[in-house]
Amino acid sequence: MVNALNNLDDESLMGYVKQHNHQAFSILVERHSKRFYAIAYRVVMQQQLAEDIVQDSFLKLWDKPTIWKDKKGAKFTSWFHRIVTNMAIDLYRRNKKILAFDNSDDFATQSETQLSEIEQSQTQIALDEAIKTLPEKQLLALNLCFYEDMAREEAANIIGVKTGALNSLLMRAKENIREHLIRNDIIKEDVEGKIA
Amino acid sequence: MMQDNELDRILTSRTMEAPSSNLASRIINQARPHQKSVSLLTKVQELFVFDMPALASVACLVIGIAIGVISNVDVTENTSLLSDWLSLISYEEEMML
Known part of the structure; x- marks a missing residue:
């Protein structure tokens, strides 16, 4: 059976x-x-x-x-x-x-590890912070389309938007994360506005 | 395009705490009591209805007297009512057995 x-x-x-x-x-x-x-x-x-x-x-x-x-x-x-x-x-x-x-404890623990691991954990913390600051729909768009690799139509259906709007949400989510990472010196922006 | 690749690399490197190794079994065990209680109830029901009708009759009598006592009805004085009950139960037992 x-x-x-x-x-x-x-x-x-x-x-x-x-x-x-x-x-x-x-x-x-x-x-x-x-x-x-x-x-x-x-x-x-x-x-x-x-x-x-x-x-x-x-x-x-x-x-x-x-x-x-x-x-x-x-x-x-x-x-x-x-x-x-x-x-x-x-x-x-x-x-x-x-x-x-909620990341304060994690940081304290991770700061005791090796330098490269610290850098890695700092990237992780900054990334988590950036994602936490995203508006709800952008967060969902990122999770469904990027991490879950879900079909756009299905993701749009879950969030309750049209496919075109979903693409904009995903783009804005990435842009917001990029800006947050630049502000926290995780990635650098060159003079032309591109990441070095 | 380079920007996207760099950002995607960082996004992909995002780590996640693994779930507890017993997550699935915990959920499965949490769901089990619901089913157990249902099957237990069914078994009790089956026991009374199909296996032990005499016991079920006695239980009904006890419950009836208890209700009478709670409702301040002196069941022992009302002998005709009690004898009616007993004759009804005997008849039911005969029919079931």
């Missing part, structure tokens, strides 16, 4: 989850928890919070599997992506001020 379930696609497994089949649910969790953790982490940038989001999303699915509507051609991962993203964004909005200062 387990082997047979293992060979099923996500949408078929959801059919079993709707019948409270715990094994089918377990396979979905094993198959996708890491991926959805990454999605949540890139929004909230905290391990514990990201894990809580993934856990809550899956448990919500287990408690109310009928929220999944098996429409023709609907992909479980796209649908669940939206659930996890919405939950992460909701948490991000509520904790934005707290999350914005």
Whole structure:
């Protein structure tokens, strides 16, 4: 039975989850928890919070599997992506001020490492700070298109904008990050306005 | 184009804390009690309805008396009501067995 379930696609497994089949649910969790953790982490940038989001999303699915509507051609991962993203964004909005200062401990720990590692960690911290300052839609555009490599149409659908607007969001996100990194001497701008 | 490459390189180098190794099993175990409680309830129901109708009848009588006591009805004095109950239960037992 387990082997047979293992060979099923996500949408078929959801059919079993709707019948409270715990094994089918377990396979979905094993198959996708890491991926959805990454999605949540890139929004909230905290391990514990990201894990809580993934856990809550899956448990919500287990408690109310009928929220999944098996429409023709609907992909479980796209649908669940939206659930996890919405939950992460909701948490991000509520904790934005707290999350914005969360790197202080990391920096203290990392400052004890070797010089090259310090430089690397400084780049990471500056990059995280830059990403944290992005407006919500730019953050989502960056996460979905750059890190998730999602199709533009699908990403635009999740964010709730048109494809053209999504491209502008992505461009502005990158521009904002670039400016932040220049201000923090992570990358240099030459006289013509280009990075050296 | 060079600018984009440099920025993309930095963006790609972005690290992420790995999730706990037991994340999936934690979620799976959290989901399990819900299913257990459902199956336990079903088993109790099956036990009473299909396996032990006599016990179910006695349980119903006890619950009935308890409700009577709580409602300040003196069940012991109302013998006709009690005998009605007992005859009804005997009849049900005969039908089920």
